[in-house]
Amino acid sequence: MARLHSFSLCPFSRRIRLALAECGHETDLVSVSPWKRDESFLILNPSGALPVLETGGLTVCGAYAITEYLEENGQTEAGEKRLMPEDPAGRAEVRRLISWFDEKFHAEVSGPLAHEKLARRELSAANGGGAPDTTVVRAAIHNIHMHMNYIGYLTERRRWLAGDQLSHADLAAAAHVSVVDYLGDVPWERHEAAKEWYARIKSRPSFRGLLKDRIAGMAPPDSYADLDF
């Protein structure tokens, strides 16, 4: 069986877990801490980046390479669950939105929140460990509104973020939002349209594994795993 080296609250790992599940691939998850040096993992991926997929003798490193690998090789036999449209404009739109969430949302929201609230609990003081910097946390929580508005703007015009079909764009957005939701920082009450979209994706079978994730000493809010949040 294929193996995915990943971390439960890494948004890049999460979006690939969602993609594998949507494509019907059962995968063994191998947990890797993003904050500890692990020589055996660095042999697989010298950059240290998560996730890494081992499948059929091949090692595919990083969310970008895995996304395109699945697109080129990973369809179900029925070929039904395509996560990327066929036409060039549709494909460019999916990839534009993947970049939006993996780069912009991560830089402005999910990256800083995960660093302050998760990484700094794990790191030594010499490596930047300690209590969250409340200025950074406040800025990230301020930034999330623009992104939730953008999700709402898109889903009021299209069924899913990039068009009529579920795509890697939805999985990227949902993966990043789900990490922030675990931390209790998504202001759902102010973003009805985005909430309607997230409720739809959260209730898909591919999401079940993510909703069961728990990390030691930091429980999510009750609404995290509630499909009727």
Add this chain to the structure above:
Amino acid sequence: MARLHSFSLCPFSRRIRLALAECGHETDLVSVSPWKRDESFLILNPSGALPVLETGGLTVCGAYAITEYLEENGQTEAGEKRLMPEDPAGRAEVRRLISWFDEKFHAEVSGPLAHEKLARRELSAANGGGAPDTTVVRAAIHNIHMHMNYIGYLTERRRWLAGDQLSHADLAAAAHVSVVDYLGDVPWERHEAAKEWYARIKSRPSFRGLLKDRIAGMAPPDSYADLDF
């Protein structure tokens, strides 16, 4: 003719300029400042990220989407200049290395140096403008050695970074290195193997445009455009 919205010293813009030139596509360059809000550009790409390719009625936003667009649609008629191998392992390797340079090298070297030495000259004091933070600059210059060693390690085992053929991986690496070289911060004397690789890619016709780039008030060192550096 296709148009590429880009900035001369943006490494992501540079790697797409190289890819377009290697594929034989003539493109009009439209200069966009990464540091000024430009409403007409934000209509093209609401995230504000560079580069953006307009071609045949299509708008393709971001280096990721453009790379894969060129791979799927942008070959020369002769089909000779492929920048991605055909086999899944080779494609995963090219994309792994693109992530290495666009994410890791950018986070550790080219991003901080460009921010301190370029962006802070352009930004207002309220937005973080000012003199370069020498601690950040020193850290980035320290980090570059590991990356130059890695380029050397790869090219002592393969003709090009990802294998026997020039690929998007070489263009990504060369684009980021070239920005640091413009700033005069590549320690070539300590990295012979990486220098041999860079001399080869620098002498390709696709590189000529990059070597002519100049930004106001900040000339590169003489060696920047010298093929025998």
